[in-house]
Amino acid sequence: MIEIKNLNKAFGDRKVVNDVSFVFETGKTNLVIGESGSGKTTILKMMVGLHVPDSGDVEYDGRSFTHSSEKEKQEVRKEIGMLFQGGALFDSLTIEQNVAFPLDMFTEMSSEEKTERVNFCLQKVNLEGRNKLYPAELSGGMKKRAALARAIANNPKYLFCDEPNSGLDPKTSLVIDALIKDVTLEFGMTTVVITHDMNSVMEIGQNILFLYKGNMWWQGNNKEILTTDNQEILDFVYASEFLKQLKPRK
Amino acid sequence: MKLFYHTGKYFLLLKRVFGKPEKISVYYKQILHEIDSLGIGSLGLIAIISVFMGGVITIQSAYNFTSPFIPLYAVGLGTRESIVLEFSPTIISLILAGKVGSNIASEIGTMRISEQIDALEIMGINSAGYLILPKIAAAMFINPFLIVISMFLGVLGGYVMGVATGACTSYEYIFGIQSFFVPFNIYYSLTKTIVFAFIITSVAGYQGYYTSGGALEVGKASTRSVVYNSILILIMNLVITQIMLVG
Incomplete structure (x- = not known):
């Protein structure tokens, strides 16, 4: 479980995150949604320590992260897997080496054990047989899947996904969503997904935090979001004329 | 004030660079990789430049030694001294600042923005x-070898061009390069090389590490790395020369 408590962040005079608190539950896909500029990525970066909050705290299973020493943060980070928006695979390494990277760094596995684990992770994301390819040789969807394989390689307790479907077609997006949901359930992780993709919300939105202009505006799940009366959420969910026509009537 | 800001930030980065490695074996592999990439990968360029520059130094020396009071073996002696004291350690390091420095800055800068x-x-x-640490360690280890190779090829290029153009005879040149040899000059030269290797890799690493923005900024970081490296090499050249040869 990850808990954020009263997080605040401003860049200069611009307040980006305003007193946001939320509990991200273990074994569930927890989504942070909202319009562009609503503070989603800033919250994610504060949760993993890439940004320092102006005030508030992030707790990983009761362990304070924000106010811990750099050494303690490093220990928590070893339990984190992250899927970046662009994949962030290491260009100079093959897919196999990318997935093996956290294992090389933090485990004493033999090379056979590492190969076995890498193949298991690549098979999990349907990339078996692509071990020797370089990131530049992969499509956008394959890069995301390879990055997901790397994120889960070291059995993380916490998985973060920043806009996992951006730049992908709807069909590939569904594959990525299904993979995220599967690995969360299978490995009992606490998964946090930052997205503004409504397909993802409906597919994997088990616990949703809706942000509006940096404020915590609503929380619920993918069923409740369709029936809420909150105008900002309705504007977000039914953004297009086409979707407005599909809106269920009470 | 910007100078102080960047100097402070550079030393804070160095503090992190020399922090305890997570796993020695991974760093060791990285160092071997960087030795190949930064060092061996530059060998061809260094060889070509050294041979030609050695040849040019020999011809220019012979051209300038017109007095009958200057023996022709001075051509070999002058070529050796020019190459050992200045050309190989300093000019080759300036060339490496362009090749290796821009490579490091753009590589790390791209990693930052992606x-x-x-x-x-x-x-x-x-x-x-x-x-950054494997690059610094690799360059400080391999660059002295590159510079010694450069010295040898420079002197060899001078011999070939000197004899081929008739600037001096083979005997005079060989006698010249063996005359008045001061072993300390090699020590001085390699000391400069090691200091320059540290500057090239750490300054380029700094420029790349703090890149923000996009492709344009990566290009700017790469350019800044070459400019600052060149200036720092020239300044340190003066300082080390004053300390080791004069002071």
């Missing part, structure tokens, strides 16, 4: 140490 450095940090890895 979130690869963030990925390292989130994995719990000291990204500054992992990316």
